[in-house]
Amino acid sequence: MADRSISSTGRPVPALERLDEIPEKELLRRVHEDGDPAAREELIIRYLPLVRSLARRFASRGQAVEDLVQVGSIGLIKAIDRFDITRGVELSTYATPTVLGEIKRYFRDKGWAVKVPRALQDLNIRLNKVIEQLTVELNRSPTIQELAEHAGVTEEEVLEALESGRAYSSLSIYSSGSSDEDDSMELLDYLGKEETQYELVEQRRFLAPAMEKLDERERLILHLRFFEGMTQTQIAARVGISQMHVSRLIRKSIELLRQFMLNERELREIEDSEEE
C-alpha cells in the first residue's frame, strides 16, 4: 500500500493526508510534475474498476478476465503516464480508449489463440488456395462438396476447417487498419455522385466516421459488398485476393465498425456522467 502521509519527493505535506481524498487533478499534477509514485498508484487504484468493466466486455472471447484486467492495467498505466494535464479532458476520457486498445492488441497478437489443431489450421490454409483455384475454374463460388473433393477430405472436415479459420479471424479482428489520416478515403469517395437514395445517404452519414478506422482495401471491400451488391467471388476477382480472405476482411471490418461505435458510446456515457 502506498504511504499516504508523505510525498515521495520529500516535500512537506499536511499531516494525515489521505491520497484517496485528493482530487484527481492534483494527483495527476503530482505524477507529472513531482514524479510522485504514490499519486500514480492511487490513480491506478481508482481506475481499476474501469479496467475491470472494459475487460469483462471481452469475457466471451476465450481468455480469462483476470488476464485481460492485467493487460488493460498496462493500458491504464500508459494513459496515466502519457496524460497531458494541460488539456481540459478528464483522465477517464483518455484512459478508456487506451485500455481498450491494449486489450485489443493482446487479442490481435494472440492470433490462433483458440486451440485449433494444427491439421485444421493447415487444411484451412489449403482450402484458401482451393477456393481461389475453383472459383477461377468454375467461374463461380464453389460448394462445400466441391471443396472437399478437391482438397481430398470429407465435407465435415471442410466445414470444421472453415469454422476454425473464423476462430482465427474473430480473434484477430482488431488488427489495426490504417490510421494514417492522409491516406484515408471517405466512404463518399467510393460512392457514385449521382447516388441520391435516402438510405445510402443515411448510411454514409452513419458509417463515415467509423469507416475511417478501416484501411483503404477494407473500405473498398465493404463498399463493393454492401453498396454495390457484389458477391464475395466478384470482389475477390476485382481486388485480387482470395474469396476466403474477402470473407474474413468483411467480418473483421464489420466487427471493427461495431467496436468503434461501442467505444464511442462508452466515451459519451463517461463524458455525460462526468458532466452530471
Added chain:
Amino acid sequence: MAQTADKVTLRIPRDAAFVPILHMLLGGIGLRRNLSFDSLDDLQLAVDSILSSDQDGSGKELSMTVLLEPDQVAIVLEGLKDPDLRQTLVAGHVLPEAESRCIDVCFLLRSLIDGYEVAEDGEDSFSITMRKSVR
C-alpha cells in the same frame, strides 16, 4: 401435394462461445442444399449480425430453426431481447437512439438475405425469420 419443409432446430445458451455451433449447423444445411461458399457465408454473417446487435440477450437462451424449403432456406432466430434491435428491424433502418450501439443491421441484411420478418415470441422477446433463395 405441397412439399413440406425439412426443419432443424438448435437451442443454445446466449454466449459467443456457442455461436460456432450455429455456424456448423448452417454449414451442414449448406452442404445438404449444395450452397456455394458465398451463400453459406452470407447466411452465417446474417446470423452473426443479428446476434451481435442483440446486446440485451446475453445469458439467455436462443434457438435457431432452419427450414429447408424447395427454393429457399429460412432461418428463424427466437429469444432475441434487445428492444432497440427489434425497433430497428421493424423500422427497416437504424433509429437515432440506437445509432451508436450497432451498425445498421438492416442494411447488412438487405445484402445478405432476400427478406426478413419480425414477430413477438414471448412477453419480452421476439424472433426474426430470414429467408434466402437457394435456387
